Amino acid sequence: MTEVKLSKRLQAVADLVKSDSRLLDVGSDHAYLPTYLIQQKKIDFAIAGEVVKGPFQIAKNHVAEQNLQDKIEVRLANGLAAFEESDAISSIVIAGMGGLLISEILEEGKDKLSQVEQLILQPNNHEESLRSWLVAHDFVISSEKILLEAGKIYEIIVAEHGTSELNETELEFGPYLSQEKSEVFRKKWNKELSTLKKILERLPENHEKRAAVQAKKEKIEGVLQ
Known part of the structure; x- marks a missing residue:
């Protein structure tokens, strides 16, 4: 064996x-x-x-x-x-x-x-x-x-x-993971944050998707604090 x-x-x-x-x-x-x-x-x-x-x-x-x-x-x-x-x-x-x-x-x-x-x-x-x-x-x-x-x-x-x-944040980020905020967790969501920032840079101010992208960006920033 x-x-x-x-x-x-x-x-x-x-x-x-x-x-x-x-x-x-x-x-x-x-x-x-x-x-x-x-x-x-x-x-x-x-x-x-x-x-x-x-x-x-x-x-x-x-x-x-x-x-x-x-x-x-x-x-x-x-x-x-x-x-x-x-x-x-x-x-x-x-x-x-x-x-x-x-x-x-x-x-x-x-x-x-x-x-x-x-x-x-x-x-x-x-x-x-x-x-x-x-x-x-x-x-x-x-x-x-x-x-x-x-x-x-x-x-x-x-x-x-x-x-x-589970609230909305716990569903998306994990009830335990969002509390522990490990180095890998931060790596994952900082990468997502970087992607969202690039999208916002390209979107016109009046674009229909801008508010949703901005809201997600702020949610991630809040979790990572």
């Missing part, structure tokens, strides 16, 4: 998975995450879900090479259709997709989430839409991470069952 080394992004996801979880990894990318968690003895059962036959076969081959077929089941299925109630899945990871797609996957499978204790979500964009979906469907964001890897910034959202309300 070859020990799996995870990327910085996936390592951050792995660190957030609860010990002894029964895991579903949606869009599993070679089943690296489940393999690592099994090898580290953090969990002892996982489903690696793939919706396309090519990646499905690659993941199956990887699991076989690691001789972990008794602990990791690779299933060809769309989103949360990869598991059944009898699988007793307690943690779900959906990483490396757009926030809108993650929201759609959760929406399509929402009737299967009642017994799931933990969602670990890593959207590549539209984080605010995903947070809105979670709040609307009685999930509480329990923690957030933001990290920089190979020049890209990634956010990770962990959610559990419960009711909460």
Whole structure:
């Protein structure tokens, strides 16, 4: 068995998975995450879900090479259709997709989430839409991470069952991230601020979009203070 080394992004996801979880990894990318968690003895059962036959076969081959077929089941299925109630899945990871797609996957499978204790979500964009979906469907964001890897910034959202309300700022910037204001968080939003300033320089004073761009610029400046 070859020990799996995870990327910085996936390592951050792995660190957030609860010990002894029964895991579903949606869009599993070679089943690296489940393999690592099994090898580290953090969990002892996982489903690696793939919706396309090519990646499905690659993941199956990887699991076989690691001789972990008794602990990791690779299933060809769309989103949360990869598991059944009898699988007793307690943690779900959906990483490396757009926030809108993650929201759609959760929406399509929402009737299967009642017994799931933990969602670990890593959207590549539209984080605010995903947070809105979670709040609307009685999930509480329990923690957030933001990290920089190979020049890209990634956010990770962990959610559990419960009711909460997030204001507009918390939805857009993250309830925890906007409080912590880490160096990476500041890097992300300073870059956005720079883009908005350039747009304002080009827009005529009476342009219809100017007020919205100016408002967003001021909101970011307020959060970064």
